[in-house]
Amino acid sequence: MSQTLNASPHSLREAFYALSVAQDIPDAKLLDDVVRRYPEFGEELTEFAIALAVDALRGERVTEAAEAALDPSVVSPAVSRAISHFQNRLHAVTVGVHAAETKPATAASADAPNPFAALPRQEFRALAERLNANAVFVGKLRDRQIDPRTMTPGFQRRIAEELKAPLEVMVAHFAASQSAPARQFFKAESKPSAGGQQTFEEAVRSCGLTEVQQQALLEL
């Protein structure tokens, strides 16, 4: 069963919630009802309903027991990282909102929020892995070093999905003009300036990726 690549992730997730929240184990009537409401996701919803049913075999007792065994005074490393992610994203979103409120409408496009900005290093690397690329390539995406007109819509959608950011935010980010690195100190005598942009293919070819990795990215 294939994924509907053109589907909005938000609509699809809404459909998944509708299926999951209604009953512990879906039945044919429920699945038919939800597919009627979201006919574009028939295959995904069928696959999802099957996954829900299999998941229900596990039963809630096991997960309830695991939760009951928690020591609430201890925060695990994974939870710490999630809290850190939350705080970073909250900061980025809050700053973005404030910037939008204080900047005039004609503000430079470089002020578009950068969805990569709040990624901790570990997550930055994880994103590179999920894309089957490397940190150099993701750095080019972050720094807007790639001409967005040469990116395929499929690639932009994939990045939006991986970053859990709305597609329009990603498009705005890529379309925004480059800005110089916002660091305070520089080794050179003058502040670095933004360089020219590469085509998507040039960027893919010049990041030290294997042939297979390059091909996979170019086919998105």
Add this chain to the structure above:
Amino acid sequence: MAQPLTKTEPDGTLYRRPAAVEAQVDEAVQLKLPELRRRLLVVDRDDATFLRSECLVHLLRRGRRAGDQALMSAVLPVLLSRCEANLLVTVPDGRMPDAASLRQDILDELTELIVLDGSGPNPDELDFYECRFNRAFRALRIDGVRRAARRSKEIVDVAALPPSEAKGEPDAYEDAFARVSDAFKVFPTQEWDVFREPFLKAIEALPADERDAVILVHVLGYKEESEDPDEETAATRCNCTGRTIRNRLTRAAGKLARFKEDL
């Protein structure tokens, strides 16, 4: 007073929290921070002071709207710890190539919903979590697993089942699937607990097309096929013929036959 939800059912009625959640939210929003922190330490669901996850989501949304860092900092670790405990059971190491990263992604995704609450194309997504937290979270989890599996395009840890002695025989077919259907009706019992893990593994180990056929027919209750072209069946859901569905069921029956006496 809890802020009303804004998400609507297909018929246009607003989503409503279950009465017990509503009552607890009304009580929890009145708590001073020290008392709230004390209540957050309660992990026994049967304790009257235990705060449900639905209630924690409400408090987080409240904190997010008000920019109340102290409230968010008190509640978020507790909710995330519960979710992590759930994920350690449902997405255990070995099930996926990088289960730890996947669990982290799912936790991060939940925090993302809180950050983006009230904005974007789905501003009231957390309404689901205030109504039925566990069911909403399983949707997030299964979607995460689904996307990860699509990315990796590989399935690991497919348990090899012993060869069945009853492969393809009609009686074995009926017996095995009667047990499958029963399993979904009786699984909350202690008797079921004994067979839960091996049965789950056996179902998960079936080839995807066979597993889909079994679940669609014997759990969701679809007919294998129908003469009515407008009727949805297992065959229409899988885009194949009724005969293909029956073949898949027969093959699956052989693999599940070892459970026919046990369940």
